[in-house]
Amino acid sequence: AQSVTQPDIHITVSEGASLELRCNYSYGATPYLFWYVQSPGQGLQLLLKYFSGDTLVQGIKGFEAEFKRSQSSFNLRKPSVHWSDAAEYFCAVGARGNFNKFYFGSGTKLNVKP
Amino acid sequence: EAGVTQFPSHSVIEKGQTVTLRCDPISGHDNLYWYRRVMGKEIKFLLHFVKESKQDESGMPNNRFLAERTGGTYSTLKVQPAELEDSGVYFCASSQAGTVNTEAFFGQGTRLTVV
Numbered sequence: 295a296q297s298v299t300q301p302d303i304h305i306t307v308s309e310g311a312s313l314e315l316r317c318n319y320s321y322g323a324t325p326y327l328f329w330y331v332q333s334p335g336q337g338l339q340l341l342l343k344y345f346s347g348d349t350l351v352q353g354i355k356g357f358e359a360e361f362k363r364s365q366s367s368f369n370l371r372k373p374s375v376h377w378s379d380a381a382e383y384f385c386a387v388g389a390r391g392n393f394n395k396f397y398f399g400s401g402t403k404l405n406v407k408p
Numbered sequence: 409e410a411g412v413t414q415f416p417s418h419s420v421i422e423k424g425q426t427v428t429l430r431c432d433p434i435s436g437h438d439n440l441y442w443y444r445r446v447m448g449k450e451i452k453f454l455l456h457f458v459k460e461s462k463q464d465e466s467g468m469p470n471n472r473f474l475a476e477r478t479g480g481t482y483s484t485l486k487v488q489p490a491e492l493e494d495s496g497v498y499f500c501a502s503s504q505a506g507t508v509n510t511e512a513f514f515g516q517g518t519r520l521t522v523v
Contacts, residue, residue: 298450330514337412338451338499338514384451394441394503394512395464398451 296321298385300399307375308407315370315402317385326388327368328396329359333381341383344368345393355379380406410434412502412515420521426488429518433482433502440483441503441512442475446496454498457483458505490522 297320307313319325326345330338342353349361359370368385382403386396413432421427433440442454454473455465459480468475472491477483487494497519503512 335516337516340511392456392464394439394501394510395453395456396451397453400448400450
C-alpha cells in the first residue's frame, strides 16, 4: 500500500540557517513525488515535483528536493531559511494513472527563529 | 484569474446537523478533488470528479457523505448527519485535464467543527 512518512512533526531553525525536511515513501512503482506548503490561512501551494529524469529537482522559493530510490526518500532542502518560510510542509505521492490523487504525509511544521 | 475558492471558511455545527461545503474550482478545470485532514493527521483523499462524473470515490468514509458536481462546475460536499469524528479541514483541489504535468491547485480549506 502507498504511504508517506514525515518523521519530524515540528522543526525550528534560525533564520539564515539551512533546512532539510525528511520524507520517506512506500510505493510499488516509480512514484510521482510532490512537496506542498501551507502558509497560515492559505491553501496548499506546490513547491516542486518529481516524475522522472534528474533526481535533483528545483522548485519555487529557493527549495530543492532529491529523489533517492535506494532510500525511498524525497527530502526537501533550502540553503538559507527566511522568516516567511514558516509554514507547514507536506510530502505526497501521486497515484499512477491519477497523479493528482495524492497520498500525503502528516506534515512538518516549520518555525523560524529570528 | 481566481483560484480555487471554498465556502465557508469555518463552520461549527452540532452533532446530528447537516452541513454543506462548497468548492468553486478554477474555471475550465475538469478535474476536481476533495481531501480531508482530521486532527492534525495526514491529508486524505476523499473523491475525484471529472466534469460532473465521479471518477473515484474510494476515499469517502461512509454514506453520510454526499458529493455532487452538477453541470461540471462547482461541487458540494454534504455531511448528513454530522458526527464528532467528521471535524477537520476539508480541502478542494482542481486541475486541467491532460498529462502528468498538470498541476493541482488547492483551495484554502473549510474548517469544520462538530460539537
